[in-house]
Amino acid sequence: MKLSEIINTYHCHVYHEELFVDKDIDFAFCSDLMSDALVIMNSVKDDRILDHSILITGLATQQSIRTAEMLDVNVVLLVRGKVPSQKVIELALDSNIILISTEYTMFNISGMMYQNGIRGIKYYLQW
Amino acid sequence: MVEKEYQIIAKNYELAGRASSDIKKKLKQENIGRSLLKRICASCYEAEINVVIHSVGGYMTFSHEKDNYIEVNVYDDGPGILDIDLAMTEGYSTATEHDHMNGFGAGMGLSNMKRLSDVMEITSTPLGTHIRMIFIVGESNV
Numbered sequence: 001m002k003l004s005e006i007i008n009t010y011h012c013h014v015y016h017e018e019l020f021v022d023k024d025i026d027f028a029f030c031s032d033l034m035s036d037a038l039v040i041m042n043s044v045k046d047d048r049i050l051d052h053s054i055l056i057t058g059l060a061t062q063q064s065i066r067t068a069e070m071l072d073v074n075v076v077l078l079v080r081g082k083v084p085s086q087k088v089i090e091l092a093l094d095s096n097i098i099l100i101s102t103e104y105t106m107f108n109i110s111g112m113m114y115q116n117g118i119r120g121i122k123y124y125l126q127w
Numbered sequence: 128m129v130e131k132e133y134q135i136i137a138k139n140y141e142l143a144g145r146a147s148s149d150i151k152k153k154l155k156q157e158n159i160g161r162s163l164l165k166r167i168c169a170s171c172y173e174a175e176i177n178v179v180i181h182s183v184g185g186y187m188t189f190s191h192e193k194d195n196y197i198e199v200n201v202y203d204d205g206p207g208i209l210d211i212d213l214a215m216t217e218g219y220s221t222a223t224e225h226d227h228m229n230g231f232g233a234g235m236g237l238s239n240m241k242r243l244s245d246v247m248e249i250t251s252t253p254l255g256t257h258i259r260m261i262f263i264v265g266e267s268n269v
Contacts, residue, residue, distance in 0.1 A: 035235035038169040042243060047161050063176075063230040066144030070151065070168040072161065087141065095148070 001025050001116050003075060003098070006054070009116075010109060012077065012100040015089050019098050023052065025075065029121040030056035030110050034067040041071045043123045053121060058106055060084045062091050069095045079106045129153055130190040135178040135203070140229045143179045147172040150189050150199075157191065159264065167197060167262050170243045173236045174201040174258060180226045182206070182256070194264065196245075201258040208251040215241065 004022045007014060014020060027049050031037050037055060044050060054075040057064045060082035068076050076092070078084060078101035084092075092099040102109055114120065131153065133146035151168045171187065178185045178201060185203030192198075208214045215237050222232025241247045246261035 032230060033233050033235070034230035035173065035233055035239055038173065039235070039239045039242060042165050042169050045162050057230075059230040061229050062141060062144065066148065066172065067230070069144075069148060070172050071165055 001113070001118060006077075006113070007100060010102045010104060010112065012102045015084070015099040015101075016093050019093065019096060021098070023075075025052055025054050025118060027053040027121050027125070028056055028110065028113055028118050029053065030079075030106050032058050032106075034059065034063050037067050038070065040123055041073065041121055044121060044125050046125075046127050047072075049121065049125060049127060054118075056106060056110060058082055060088060060101075062088055064088075065091045065095055065097055065099070068097050074098055075100070077102065077109070079104060079109055129157070130188070130192065132186055132188045135175055135185050135187060135201075137179060137182055137184040139179060143176055143229075144172055146187050147175050153189070154191075154197075159197075163262060163264065166243045167199070170240045170260055170262075171199055173240050173243075174199070174260070176231050177201075177236050178203045180222050180232060185255070196264055197262045199244075199260045199262075201256075201260075203256050205253055205255045207253040207256055208249070211249055211251060 002022055003025055050073050053073050054077055055068050055073050056077045058080050060078050075098045081103045147168055150171050154164050182203035188200045190198050213219055217238045218234040220232055220234030226232030244260040245263045248259045250257045
């Protein structure tokens with residue numbers, strides 16, 4: 001799916017229009033535990049996968065942005081209607097991370113995205 | 128040659144990750160593969176978060192003096208790890224609900240750091256903990 005399709009289909013709010021790049025999103029990983037994101041996404045050795053990935057989380061703190069930054073993932077989707085603080089929004093801008101949010105729950109948005117062809121990231125995933 | 132030192136402030140989640148972010152920027156300027164870069168950054172970030180959660184404060188140093196490896200040292204001022212083997216067990220944690228609300232504290236930090244680094248050594252006393260991590264810059268990582 002194109003990022004713009006994700007935003008329109010799932011009624012996402014985009015925090016920094018100026019960072020928006022309409023890239024293809026082919027993979028996703030969802031977790032509220034950043035340690036799992038750090039180790040599982042790190043096991044993926046094909047850079048193209050993380051370039052086309054989205055981190056789905058209910059964690060609306062700086063740590064979700066920092067985690068994405070460490071992994072070179074540049075789209076973070078906040079679920080369950082979480083509202084990030086201004087500091088989180090600013091950190092996303094500084095880190096060049098496209099921060100979006102939706103009212104959908106993590107399970108529901110993941111299911112819908114999966115149905116639309118987005119694959120889940122798992123250990124040592126290959127393209 | 129790059130060498131830098133970063134202060135890490137206990138219980139401060141707003142600044143947590145700032146050191147690792149700076150290390151990433153420094154390493155990006157060097158000829159290091161993305162896979163190695165991500166391993167280093169994720170390990171540094173876990174280490175930084177550990178100091179924020181568990182200690183009374185500390186610092187992290189990063190050096191790339193030799194071509195073949197990158198060394199990260201993390202020091203804190205206590206209270207130390209009582210049982211290192213137990214602390215290395217996945218899922219064992221003494222973190223609080225506040226730490227969980229910040230996306231960490233599930234007892235994965237040390238084991239993730241060991242998994243992501245090529246060498247990891249821990250020494251700990253009640254006065255503080257020192258973690259040394261080595262990342263080998265091999266041909267596959269350039």
